[in-house]
Amino acid sequence: MARVETIVFLSLVLDLFAFTIPLPLFPRLIEWYTKREISDPNGFLSRTLAFVSGVRSLFYKPGPHSQKWDVVLLGGLMGSVFSVLQFLVSPRIGALSDKYGRKRILLITMIGNILSALVWVTSTSFATYMLSRVIGGLSEGNVQLAIAILSDVTTPANRSKALAHVGIAFAICFCIGPPIGAYFASRPLPSINTFGMELNVYAMPALLTLVLLTAETLFLVIALPETRGKGLRPKVEDKDDTEKKATNGTVKTSRAATVEKRINLLSTLGFVHFLFLGVFSGVEFTLTFLTFDLFDWNNTQNGKLIGSIGIISALLQGGYVRRATSKIGEGVMARRGVSACVVGLVLLAILPNYVSTNVTLARRLLQLAAFCMAFTSATVVNSLTAFASLQCDEGGFDPVTGKPAKEHPKLAKGKALGKFRSSGQLGRAIGPLIACASYWTFGPTYTYAVAGGAMFLLSIYMKKAVVI
DSSP states (O other): OHHHHHHHHHHHHHHHHHHHHHHHGGGHHHHHHHHHHHTTTTHHHHHHHHHHHHHHHHOOOOTTHHHHHHHHHHHHHHHHHHHHHHHHHHHHHHHHHHOHHHHHHHHHHHHHHHHHHHHHHHHHSSSHHHHHHHHHHHHOOHHHHHHHHHHTTTTTHHHHHHHHHHHHHHHHHHHHHHHHHHHHTOOOOSSSSSOOBBOOHHHHHHHHHHHHHHHHHHHHHHOOOOTOOOOOOOOOOHHHHHHHHHHHHHHOOOOOGGGHHHHHHHHHHHHHHHHHHHHHHHHHHHHHHHHHHHOOOHHHHHHHHHHHHHHHHHHHIIIIIIHHHHOHHHHHHHHHHHHHHHHHHHHHGGGGGGGOOOOOHHHHHHHHHHHHHHHHHHHHHHHHHHHTTTTOOOOOOOOOOOOOOOOOOOOOHHHHHHHHHHHHHHHHHHHHHHHHHHHHHOHHHHHHHHHHHHHHHHHHHHHSSOOO
């Protein structure tokens, strides 16, 4: 088990490192495409911006910042494309892994990820860059399959600690990915290479992403064993410990509830996942646009901000969260993360009022909000995912007969966790669009205040509906 956990963790680091590299580049990347293609009124980008401008004009009259806000909404559209596609394919990827094995499906998805990076390297038009996002959205399966693999090789008693590796990998990569992406973005390759092919302005970060994904694929081919249908035989102490936690209310395992109750709870957790990421992803996506709009930050400064959030999240995930979750339960930890998000959103809501009068105070408020966001990143999604995985059938072997255990179709790990992830991806698809639209229609103060109120109501709902 420990060997598989290590392999999964290292593959996640490579995968998420590649995923986080372009995060601080979006605002400047859109600017670059705009300058290249805005003169062509029939081009894909010009028509897309015209559509964005038309939608915006329905809610807000043109002003001095209209062009900047159109870029903000376009950024939201870019982020949503990936998530919409993940919403569509995640359940299918999970179901295929239940049927054909985790490793085989994971390697197939990696081929798509590599192709996506290749298209990005050579994407000198907005249309080809969006093609790379589409390919990536249809191919990304590492995170959900990593969760399924870790669930295959762990028992309910140690599930949360094993799945914490996913959160730690996210946190580490948010530390190193954005700053490194910003660093290489400032060192562009020549526009024409030795083969006479024009490259993307950020070809260096794109090539680094390609190298990381290729290395990850080779590593998985060599090191990862197949885990589907090879679950652990639960030890007596694991079973006793699990049942003890279930009676204390800190963990709800598959043995502590009926099939119907577990299916209903999975559905509720998926709804919570959708609502949370719908709000949080919008805030997360507009954060770099906020610094771009109010402070005129560049790629390096945005990279440092995102990196600092990752550092804090990694420290919390590796220390406080891993130790505290076993005592208070996944649900309570998730609610604490949502509460921290409420505080962070309040800080972001009042920040714009001080930019022109006291910029030092405004930056301090941004730093405090970033800390709250880091705590939220370290807790909510990982805790909800662990909680959801505990409702799935364990597979492997029946602890009494020793024969392969029969799984309920709706509780097979790959399919159930794929559906759970899909609900979150739908939130990620909708959230940036709503947040960006609200940002340029009503401004950051109103946007973050409403988001804070929504998170507060979500916390109340979690306590009542999920009984946590």
